[in-house]
Amino acid sequence: MDYAAMARAASIPLSIRPSASSPSSNQTASKSSPVVFSWRRSSSSLTTRAISNNTNDNNHNLQSLPKPLSMSTLGAHGNRLRVAYQGVEGAYSESAAMKAYPNCEPIPCEHFETVFEVVEHGLVDRAVLPFENSLGGSIHRNYDLILRHKLHIVGEVRLSIRHCLMANHGVKLDDLKRVLSHPQGLAQCEHMLTKLGVAREAVDDTAGAAQFVASHQLQDTGAVASSRAAEIYDLNILARDIQDKSDNVTRFFMLARDPVIPRTDMPFKTSIVFSLEEGPGALYKALAVFAFRNINLTKIESRPGGCMPLRGANDNGNGIPKYFEYFFHLELEASTADQNTKNALANLEEFATFLRILGSYPVDLSHA
Numbered sequence: 001m002d003y004a005a006m007a008r009a010a011s012i013p014l015s016i017r018p019s020a021s022s023p024s025s026n027q028t029a030s031k032s033s034p035v036v037f038s039w040r041r042s043s044s045s046l047t048t049r050a051i052s053n054n055t056n057d058n059n060h061n062l063q064s065l066p067k068p069l070s071m072s073t074l075g076a077h078g079n080r081l082r083v084a085y086q087g088v089e090g091a092y093s094e095s096a097a098m099k100a101y102p103n104c105e106p107i108p109c110e111h112f113e114t115v116f117e118v119v120e121h122g123l124v125d126r127a128v129l130p131f132e133n134s135l136g137g138s139i140h141r142n143y144d145l146i147l148r149h150k151l152h153i154v155g156e157v158r159l160s161i162r163h164c165l166m167a168n169h170g171v172k173l174d175d176l177k178r179v180l181s182h183p184q185g186l187a188q189c190e191h192m193l194t195k196l197g198v199a200r201e202a203v204d205d206t207a208g209a210a211q212f213v214a215s216h217q218l219q220d221t222g223a224v225a226s227s228r229a230a231e232i233y234d235l236n237i238l239a240r241d242i243q244d245k246s247d248n249v250t251r252f253f254m255l256a257r258d259p260v261i262p263r264t265d266m267p268f269k270t271s272i273v274f275s276l277e278e279g280p281g282a283l284y285k286a287l288a289v290f291a292f293r294n295i296n297l298t299k300i301e302s303r304p305g306g307c308m309p310l311r312g313a314n315d316n317g318n319g320i321p322k323y324f325e326y327f328f329h330l331e332l333e334a335s336t337a338d339q340n341t342k343n344a345l346a347n348l349e350e351f352a353t354f355l356r357i358l359g360s361y362p363v364d365l366s367h368a
């Protein structure tokens with residue numbers, strides 16, 4: 001039974017709820033020990049319950065080794081590649097999934113975390129998740145989640161985001177008292193929404209906002225979403241291209257259980273995350289390992305580590321707890337197949353308190 005297809009046919013986003021017999025969210029499904037998912041319909045969404053099926057397989061060790069991904073759009077099962085995204089049909093993330101894997105079967109999921117989990121558990125093949133927008137900035141939640149999961153970045157895809165303001169048929173611009181959208185959608189249309197003087201309400205995704213307005217036949221509430229969402233949920237578009245700048249691009253990462261084999265014959269990027277001992281010039285020294293080797297950095301993002309379990313010590317030597325330790329996310333215009341990059345990373349590893357390579361992947365050279 002294809003459970004993901006069932007969920008899609010029922011137009012219900014996936015959600016994973018922990019149950020007594022489910023493995024921890026960190027457990028990765030090995031190919032020789034498949035994870036079988038059973039489905040229960042909860043009040044509003046399907047629920048997965050993972051049951052580990054310990055069939056003995058002689059190839060256990062070989063099969064559980066990371067396998068390089070091909071660029072094929074066929075999954076391991078020979079069917080269309082199943083690609084998880086957050087939101088409901090008509091979300092920009094669904095379009096990004098289709099752009100990244102043109103013949104894939106997009107699988108809607110309720111939350112960002114669910115997207116990570118369904119790939120980790122082997123229920124779907126890939127994930128496509130937003131990480132930054134040219135107007136709204138970084139999607140911090142996903143920078144934090146990627147560190148808590150074992151997936152690899154295997155590609156990037158940039159998507160042009162053109163927002164529409166929509167409402168039920170017969171509702172006019174002047175009737176609107178409230179507008180619903182994803183927080184990024186609201187942030188990207190700040191000017192227009194301020195001019196309208198409407199209350200803004202954040203929901204899980206732009207298409208979900210459109211679906212809600214339509215299904216409740218709201219007469220004083222609009223949604224900021226894509227023209228495709230207006231079409232799907234039969235809403236009337238009151239204004240097009242309402243984002244603050246016409247050039248509005250969101251960058252998504254494609255994630256998988258196994259990494260791609262890095263290459264040097266095409267443009268590659270590498271995403272890493274590290275943390276450092278505190279001290280004058282610590283970050284300067286870390287960035288210098290790349291500068292001295294002429295490696296261009298395309299992005300830096302720092303995220304608080306909370307109670308980082310790094311070498312046990314969580315105080316600064318005088319008994320005062322350290323609440324602000326940081327993870328630095330860096331993107332390098334380089335491939336890990338390149339000796340120069342390997343040297344830089346080896347150099348950083350000498351003094352970083354933590355270092356993880358999130359992925360080395362081909363640069364998206366297409367038009368957004």
Ligand SMILES: O=C(O)C(=O)C[C@]1(C(=O)O)C=C[C@@H](O)C=C1
Pocket residue numbers: 086087090091092093094130133139161182184185204205206207250
């Ligand atoms: O809500 C959606 O439609 C999404 O796909 C999410 C998301 C985001 O998280 O940034 C994706 C692209 C746009 O920037 C707005 C929202």
